[in-house]
Amino acid sequence: MFDWLGWKTGLPLCWSYRLNRHLKHDVEEIFEGIAQTRMQLLKTWAEDYWSHLDKLRDALRAEERSYASALADGAFVERLLAGARKRGPDFSEVFLLDAHGAVKASTYASHVGAVYRDDAVIAPGLGQAKDGKKCLFGPYTDPLTLAIGPSTSSFHDEVTLMFIAPVLERGAYAGAICGRVPNDVVGDLIQRESGHVYPDSGDNYIFMAMPVLQRHIAPGTALSRSRFEDLTFTHGDNLKDGVRTAYGIVSVKRHTELELRFTDPATNELHPGVANTIAKGHNLFVEFPAYPDYRHIPVIGKGVTFQLPHCPDVWGMMCEGDLEEVYRVRGLSWNVKRMHLWFIAGLMALNYGLYWLLTYVPAIPGEAYAVANLLYGLIGAQRIQRRGTDPAIEHLRKINRFIRLNAEGEGDLTQRLNIREFANDEMKELAKWINNMIDSLEGIMIRVKRATGEVKESQVRLDESTASSERSTLRVSEKIDAMIQGIRLQLKDLDVAKDVSRHMSGTLRELEEKASEHIAVAHSEVERIGEKMRNIQEKVEESNRTIRSFLGTTEEIGQLLQTIEEISAQTNLLSLNASIEAARVGEHGRGFAVVAGEIRKLADLTKLSTIKISETLQQIGRKAKEANESMEEGTRVVIEGATMVATASELLSSANADDSLKTQVVDEVVELMEKISAVSIENRKISNEVESTVKDLKLDMSHVRGTSESVDAITRSLLGLVEQFKLTEQRGR
Numbered sequence: 001m002f003d004w005l006g007w008k009t010g011l012p013l014c015w016s017y018r019l020n021r022h023l024k025h026d027v028e029e030i031f032e033g034i035a036q037t038r039m040q041l042l043k044t045w046a047e048d049y050w051s052h053l054d055k056l057r058d059a060l061r062a063e064e065r066s067y068a069s070a071l072a073d074g075a076f077v078e079r080l081l082a083g084a085r086k087r088g089p090d091f092s093e094v095f096l097l098d099a100h101g102a103v104k105a106s107t108y109a110s111h112v113g114a115v116y117r118d119d120a121v122i123a124p125g126l127g128q129a130k131d132g133k134k135c136l137f138g139p140y141t142d143p144l145t146l147a148i149g150p151s152t153s154s155f156h157d158e159v160t161l162m163f164i165a166p167v168l169e170r171g172a173y174a175g176a177i178c179g180r181v182p183n184d185v186v187g188d189l190i191q192r193e194s195g196h197v198y199p200d201s202g203d204n205y206i207f208m209a210m211p212v213l214q215r216h217i218a219p220g221t222a223l224s225r226s227r228f229e230d231l232t233f234t235h236g237d238n239l240k241d242g243v244r245t246a247y248g249i250v251s252v253k254r255h256t257e258l259e260l261r262f263t264d265p266a267t268n269e270l271h272p273g274v275a276n277t278i279a280k281g282h283n284l285f286v287e288f289p290a291y292p293d294y295r296h297i298p299v300i301g302k303g304v305t306f307q308l309p310h311c312p313d314v315w316g317m318m319c320e321g322d323l324e325e326v327y328r329v330r331g332l333s334w335n336v337k338r339m340h341l342w343f344i345a346g347l348m349a350l351n352y353g354l355y356w357l358l359t360y361v362p363a364i365p366g367e368a369y370a371v372a373n374l375l376y377g378l379i380g381a382q383r384i385q386r387r388g389t390d391p392a393i394e395h396l397r398k399i400n401r402f403i404r405l406n407a408e409g410e411g412d413l414t415q416r417l418n419i420r421e422f423a424n425d426e427m428k429e430l431a432k433w434i435n436n437m438i439d440s441l442e443g444i445m446i447r448v449k450r451a452t453g454e455v456k457e458s459q460v461r462l463d464e465s466t467a468s469s470e471r472s473t474l475r476v477s478e479k480i481d482a483m484i485q486g487i488r489l490q491l492k493d494l495d496v497a498k499d500v501s502r503h504m505s506g507t508l509r510e511l512e513e514k515a516s517e518h519i520a521v522a523h524s525e526v527e528r529i530g531e532k533m534r535n536i537q538e539k540v541e542e543s544n545r546t547i548r549s550f551l552g553t554t555e556e557i558g559q560l561l562q563t564i565e566e567i568s569a570q571t572n573l574l575s576l577n578a579s580i581e582a583a584r585v586g587e588h589g590r591g592f593a594v595v596a597g598e599i600r601k602l603a604d605l606t607k608l609s610t611i612k613i614s615e616t617l618q619q620i621g622r623k624a625k626e627a628n629e630s631m632e633e634g635t636r637v638v639i640e641g642a643t644m645v646a647t648a649s650e651l652l653s654s655a656n657a658d659d660s661l662k663t664q665v666v667d668e669v670v671e672l673m674e675k676i677s678a679v680s681i682e683n684r685k686i687s688n689e690v691e692s693t694v695k696d697l698k699l700d701m702s703h704v705r706g707t708s709e710s711v712d713a714i715t716r717s718l719l720g721l722v723e724q725f726k727l728t729e730q731r732g733r
Contacts, residue, residue, distance in 0.1 A: 003289040004266075005298060010289060013298065016327040017288040027286045027326060030197060031302035034319040038190045038204055039306050045090075045189060046136060046308040052088040053165040053177050056080055060096075060167070060177075067167050067174040071096060077105045084179075092151040093180040099173055101126065108148050122162055124213050128312070129166040129176045136311035137162045137213065139183040139223055139257050151182055155225060159183035159257045183257055187225035190317065192439055197432055201299075201322035203227040207262055209278050209305045209316035218261060219278055220270045223315060226256040228295075245296040262294045262318075277303030277316050290323040298323045328424050336388045343380040350376050395427040399434065413442040 002010025059080050060070045071077060077096065084094045085107045095106035101116040116126060125137030138161040150156035163179035190204040206224040208217045217223075229239045229252065237243045239260070242251035247265035264271040272291040276283040283303035285291060290298035301320030308315070354369045402417055416435045422428035 004292065005289050009298075013290075013323055013327070014288055016324065020327045020329050023327070023329065024286060027300070028284060031284065031286060031300075031319055031321075034197065034204065035302040035304045035317065038319065039304055039317060041189055042186070043306070043308060046311075049088050049090065049163055049179060049181070050134065050165070050309055052084055052091075053094075053163055053179055055087070056084040056094070057165060057167060057177055059083075067169060068098075071098065071104045071175075074105070081105060081107050088179065090151050090181050090185045091179045092145065092148045092182055095178050095180075097126075097176045097178060099175050104175075108144075110147075111144065122164070125162060125164045126176065128213070129164045130173045132166055132168055132171075132173070134166065134310035135164045135213075136308055137164060139186075140214070141258065142180075145180060145182055148180070151185060153182060153184040153188050155184040155187065155230070156182055157184065157255045159255055161186065183223075184225055186223075187227075190224065191227055197436055198321035198325050199432070201297075201325045202320065204317065204319045205256075205262075207274060207316045207318070208313065210314035212312040212314070214313055217258065217313075220261050220263065220274050221258060222256045222260040222262065224257060226260065229256045243295045247296060250294055260294065264292045264294065265296050266292065273299065273301060273303050273318055273320065274316065277305060277318065281305045286326070288323065288327075293320065300326060329429060336384070339384045339388050343384065346380065347373070347376060391423065392425075392427060395422055395431075399427070399431060403434065413438060 002014065005013065060067060060077070081094050081096070085091050088094075091107075093106060093108045093111065095108070095111055096104050097116065098104050101120070103111050103114045103116075106112050116122060120126070121140050121142065122137050125135040128135035128137075139159045140162075141158045142160040143158050145160040146156070146158040159182070161181040161183050163181065165177045166173060167175045167177060186206065190206065196202050203226060205222060205226050208214075208219055208221045208223055210219065211217050226239060228237075228243065231238050231240075239250065239252045239256060242249040245265050250260075250265060252259045262271055262274045263269055269275070270278070271293050273283055273285065273293065276285075282305065284301075286300045290300045293299045299320045300323050301318055303316060303318045305314055305316045307313070350372060354372055358369060398417065398421075402415070416438065417431040422431050
């Protein structure tokens, strides 16, 4: 009947459950609400902190500057990082990485210069970033987190969550923006101790359900600090000292995260709540006999699985409470009924005793029976009032006073009802839920206060931007006024240019007509010159032929002279032979010798003449060659002249033909001026509209200034309202 609990432990628990079985549906709703609220709180928190990094990335890339150039501006980056750290108070550090994993800037100066290589703990998260994906990496242990110190949690160790947002330029990885969060912040988010529904036993904790990026973490391993890690929240054993069970001691050496795996010590297997949540994705169990947790204590509760934004791993969360505390409630009706039962039993015993006395002791008057019953009734009623209704009324007064102080709008939201002063009845349950409501209200008011502070800072920046925009608008207005005046002057010049273009068109047409007449005359003269040049070319060619023929004749004469010279030499030889023969014959050959002598003289004279003629012919040949060369040069010049005349003729013809093109160009210029004139008319309208728009812009800027001042007043008013409440400033949520 009592399953694994045994009758000694199981009997009282079974009795409590049976007495309050009508609360089962309420308990289910309570655990469902706790789980869903905490899960949504975690997701909203993660989205908020991603938005802080997105704003930082947008600010770094403002004015179209590159990521590298932004990193080079130290003062600029330092200011942006400080702003991001302030907007996200849970960040203990915000730092920037370049493409090689080097820390180029950080809110923790000692971290600058460090390099995250491929063997770094967060390398898998950086790998996601290099693929262009955001990554919420962790939890993991990092000694630097311990050295930097806590952010908003009063607990602190080296367990870390890292937000990694990639910076992409032209689709390529340029670096990453990282935000470090101590993992104890997550424990504060899901615990909310001051408003805990089950203050003695309730525990909300996160565990690994399905590892994707961190496969070295086994399913069921703790990912958040357990509420029983420290004595602050427990009233007995804790995990640091060791929780004693019948199967040994459950303890952690440094922290719950990554050390504790939620197993049942009796079986050394995942305890049923965690195992069923991992297997089914959710689990709800609120009945007797409950199931054993990692302390081997009977617990009930709700389990869920979820993924935070950009976290590849699937996490699980258990929201549990001890069966004994959850069903410990003893309602007012039960207490009053119990007192009435005792009263009736006492009354019956009293009457039985009086009846016995009256029967066996006749001396006792009968009125004593009535007096005794009256006294018993008065004493019983007083006791029921003192033990039943008076405590309930006193508890109602405490609750009423507490609610009244906070309902006035200037309450102390740091105060809570001390639920240990209440009995285990509806009043205690009411006090717990009031504490939970005040805790939620305080969390909301703290967020409103922070948001109001951010709005105030934004308002200051808006005022500065508005003032700067107003000054810029005035300067732009002045420039636009000057521009409009210049445009109007240009429009006047365009009107003048249009008239000039029309006049120019008429003038060009007159010049065109005169030029056409002159070109026609020149064309006819050039044609006559071309005809003369062709005649000269023919004569020169004929002279060249004559000179070439003359050169041939002189060459033939030279050959004849050579022949004559040979004949003269032979004649001279013959006359010499004749003189010899005449001398040999004596007196008879004297006359012949005289003739031979004369022939020899004639031969010598012929030779001399031949030589002179040859020299003269050589001179004539040289001159003829020079004349031939000159005539050939003249022929080339004449040909060039004829070519030039032909070109001139073509140019004159084309010039005459281009008259239509000139006319077309002039017409196009006139048409263009007409279009410009039409555009100028439109520009007049646009300039007037621009001038009107600038006036409207100046008016809008004055309205923006007024609105900004109004928003500033509203912000101050809102901040004043929030300041009326006393809040726990160091409280994270």
